[in-house]
Amino acid sequence: MPSFESRYAAYCDALDANSQRRRLLPSREPVAGQTLLADFSHNDYLGLAHDPAALEAALAAGRMHGVGATGSRLLSGNLAPHVELEAAIAAAKGTEAALVFNSGFQANASALAALLDTAALGAEPLVFSDRLNHASLHHACQLMNVRQVRYRHNDMTHLRSLLETHRSDPRPRFIVAETVFGMDGDQVNMAALTALAAEFDALLYLDEAHATGVFGETGYGLASGWMQRDGRSLGVAMGTFSKALGVAGAYVACSQAVRDYLLNRCGGFIYSTAPSPLVIGAALHHWQRLPQMAEQRTALQEKARTLRERLHILGFDTGASSTHIVPIIVGAAQTAIDLKQWLLDRGILVSAIRPPTVPPHGARIRIALSATHSTAQIDTLMAALTAWKQQAL
Numbered sequence: 001m002p003s004f005e006s007r008y009a010a011y012c013d014a015l016d017a018n019s020q021r022r023r024l025l026p027s028r029e030p031v032a033g034q035t036l037l038a039d040f041s042h043n044d045y046l047g048l049a050h051d052p053a054a055l056e057a058a059l060a061a062g063r064m065h066g067v068g069a070t071g072s073r074l075l076s077g078n079l080a081p082h083v084e085l086e087a088a089i090a091a092a093k094g095t096e097a098a099l100v101f102n103s104g105f106q107a108n109a110s111a112l113a114a115l116l117d118t119a120a121l122g123a124e125p126l127v128f129s130d131r132l133n134h135a136s137l138h139h140a141c142q143l144m145n146v147r148q149v150r151y152r153h154n155d156m157t158h159l160r161s162l163l164e165t166h167r168s169d170p171r172p173r174f175i176v177a178e179t180v181f182g183m184d185g186d187q188v189n190m191a192a193l194t195a196l197a198a199e200f201d202a203l204l205y206l207d208e209a210h211a212t213g214v215f216g217e218t219g220y221g222l223a224s225g226w227m228q229r230d231g232r233s234l235g236v237a238m239g240t241f242s243k244a245l246g247v248a249g250a251y252v253a254c255s256q257a258v259r260d261y262l263l264n265r266c267g268g269f270i271y272s273t274a275p276s277p278l279v280i281g282a283a284l285h286h287w288q289r290l291p292q293m294a295e296q297r298t299a300l301q302e303k304a305r306t307l308r309e310r311l312h313i314l315g316f317d318t319g320a321s322s323t324h325i326v327p328i329i330v331g332a333a334q335t336a337i338d339l340k341q342w343l344l345d346r347g348i349l350v351s352a353i354r355p356p357t358v359p360p361h362g363a364r365i366r367i368a369l370s371a372t373h374s375t376a377q378i379d380t381l382m383a384a385l386t387a388w389k390q391q392a393l
């Protein structure tokens, strides 16, 4: 009998054959003898991860409430910072309530799963999902054994036609999408999506992980103000504190009834220690600051627009990106790995994203722009990409 280790090793070896094996990078901290000129691999879109005032806010919350929450919210862990942050989120998103989680993956995998529960709905739900939704959203559907009806990425006409096909189906409908897609950097059309959800009486579940902090007039995401229609809730907008807010954790903004339900049915909330006061203290600090960061948001999108233009001139394919996330789609997984290494050899760190995270033949490098990137750093990136193009000719 083969050992467990040899079975797991064989699984990873098979990934190697398709250039799909994942490996941890060395620590991001500077290594002796290596100079990192620019890091486009992180999601610290507003440069807040090292913000001294947020660190102070975290420490103040930690001093008052402890470094850990010491229990689930339903037991000992329900602390004033959680309550305060949730009230601020609900007000900002225009929903009745909100609930915080330890991570975005946990929020999606457990809250969406709970909402899809046949026992609560009275029937198995019909889930219309964007084909490029994040793994955590698929995970929730898989967990609940729900078959997804996948619509072409961001294609509202296709979504409408699928909804039409199932119009007479009495089962409860869900529409699940991201508002800014993490690997493509394009945005949903909120007006079209909310209109479809209302027309077809579908619960809208939106993931604002990459929009929170960066989009919306006050920085609270693309779904802010869209989650109510004709006096009723259209569904749930989740988002994370782990990207533009530079912290960790996530929120689900929803109706009071949905929040009450999640308190009673969502395993990732019920059976998990509440987020640390340190994390919530920092997240609350940044959340309250977001409306004052309009200038940084505008500058970030302007930087992204210029970068896309320069990449197009060089003949690179940036797909449908219209945000600070700019992919360079190269097709083959090995090309993405080679280009990533080419850039790293020149002091530039980017992420290589390969299937199955992206569709087959959609391998890419992902350039995540931040408000902190300087013109010189972007010029360095462009010089290295120009050299890559020249050697590839």
Ligand SMILES: Cc1ncc(COP(=O)(O)O)c(C=O)c1O
Pocket: 103, 104, 105, 106, 108, 134, 136, 178, 182, 207, 209, 210, 240, 241, 242, 248, 249, 250
């Ligand atoms: C769209 C989307 N949703 C959810 C998550 C998970 O968030 P977190 O990193 O906070 O677990 C991510 C992060 O990778 C994401 O890109």
